[in-house]
Amino acid sequence: MRADDEAFRKGALAALTHLARGDTDVLAPGAQASAPHPFGALDAQGLGTLHADLLRALPDLERRDDILLAGRNMPDDRMPGPRPSPLVATLGAYVGTFRAPFARIPPTGGVVTLNYGEAHHFEDGRLRRSWLVWDIADLMRQAGCWPMSPPLGRPGYWPAPKGGTGLCLSPAPEEGSLERVLAMHDALHRFNGRNLGSMPMDAWADDFMYYAAGNIGACRGLDGFRAHHQIPFLRAFPDRKGAGHFVRLSDGPFAVTGGDVALTHTGADYMGIPATGRSLRFRVMDFYHFDADGRIAENWLPNDTIGLMAQMGVDVMARMRHLTGEPSTTL
Structure with a gap:
C-alpha cells in the first residue's frame, strides 16, 4: 500500500496501537529504532522491551494520536544515502495509571501522560524503522522528581490541533x-x-x-x-x-x-x-x-x-x- 492510500494510514495506526499493547509481531525482522536518552539506539528486541516496560508501568495504557501525517519522506542534502520512505509521523501521548517504575521514575499511582513525537517506516505492513522523541523529562515532573531548573514556559499536556483535523487519515491536497x-x-x-x-x-x-x-x-x-x-x-x-x-x-x-x-x-x-x-x-x-x-x-x-x-x-x-x-x- 502507498502512503496516499487511506488503508495505509489506518494500518499504520493499528500497528502502532498493537505495539503499544505489547504485540511485537508488527515488527519486521531487523527493525531498528532511535529512542530518547537514556534508551538510545534499539534493535527489534530492544524496541519490544521498551514498549513492554512502558506497558508494565502503565498497565491500562492508551495510545492517543492527535496528529498523523503520511507521505513521501522528502530529500535532505545534508543526509545523503538511502532514505526510508514513505513515512508516517505521529504526535500524541501515552495515557495511563502509573503503577510501576519506568526508566526508574517512581510511579505515582495516578494518571500520567507521556507526550511523544514519532516517525515510522513500514514495509509490507510491518514496522522497519522508528524515531521516537518521548518527553521523559515531563514524566519526571508529573512524578514530582523534576531534577532541573523550572521550565520558562508552561509545562504539561499538549492539546490537539485547532478544529480536530490532525488525524489525516485521508490523503489531503498538497498545500506547499x-x-x-x-x-x-x-x-x-x-x-x-x-x-x-x-x-x-x-x-x-x-x-x-x-x-x-x-x-x-x-x-x-x-x-x-x-x-x-x-x-x-x-x-x-x-x-x-x-x-x-x-x-x-x-x-x-x-x-x-x-x-x-x-x-x-x-x-x-x-x-x-x-x-x-x-x-x-x-x-x-x-x-x-x-x-x-x-x-x-x-x-x-x-x-x-x-x-x-x-x-x-x-x-x-x-x-x-x-x-x-x-x-x-x-x-
Whole structure:
C-alpha cells in the first residue's frame, strides 16, 4: 500500500496501537529504532522491551494520536544515502495509571501522560524503522522528581490541533506546507548574532501557540516565544544550525520535520547550566499546523532534553535517582 492510500494510514495506526499493547509481531525482522536518552539506539528486541516496560508501568495504557501525517519522506542534502520512505509521523501521548517504575521514575499511582513525537517506516505492513522523541523529562515532573531548573514556559499536556483535523487519515491536497516550513527555517538561520529582527517572523500567525517538551514549555505569540525560548536558546547557543532531517513531509495544512540541531554551548547558561564550551546535538521534531492564511498557527516541539543535558555533563537520570532515595554512594 502507498502512503496516499487511506488503508495505509489506518494500518499504520493499528500497528502502532498493537505495539503499544505489547504485540511485537508488527515488527519486521531487523527493525531498528532511535529512542530518547537514556534508551538510545534499539534493535527489534530492544524496541519490544521498551514498549513492554512502558506497558508494565502503565498497565491500562492508551495510545492517543492527535496528529498523523503520511507521505513521501522528502530529500535532505545534508543526509545523503538511502532514505526510508514513505513515512508516517505521529504526535500524541501515552495515557495511563502509573503503577510501576519506568526508566526508574517512581510511579505515582495516578494518571500520567507521556507526550511523544514519532516517525515510522513500514514495509509490507510491518514496522522497519522508528524515531521516537518521548518527553521523559515531563514524566519526571508529573512524578514530582523534576531534577532541573523550572521550565520558562508552561509545562504539561499538549492539546490537539485547532478544529480536530490532525488525524489525516485521508490523503489531503498538497498545500506547499513543507516548502513554507523550510523557507521559515532559512529565515531563522539569517540571525546576525545581535538583532532578533534579522530573522523575519512573518511566517507565523500573530497569536500562534508553541508547545515544547522538556525544559522549555508552552508559550503564545511572538513575545512569548522570544522570551521563553528563542532568546535563552540563542544566548546559550549562538551558532545553532540544523544538522539534517530524518523526516520531512507535509500533509494538507500540516508539516513535520525532525532531526538534530548542531550547537556549541559557548554563550550564556542554559537551563541553569553555565556555558560548557561543548559541541552538542539536540534531537527535536517539529509539527506545524497552518491557518487559512498560510501562516503557522501551532507548532509542537517534542525534544530530548535529557539527552542534551547528558552531553552538557549533567546526568539528569542520576539526579532524579538521588531525589527519589537512590543517591550514588561511590565515586
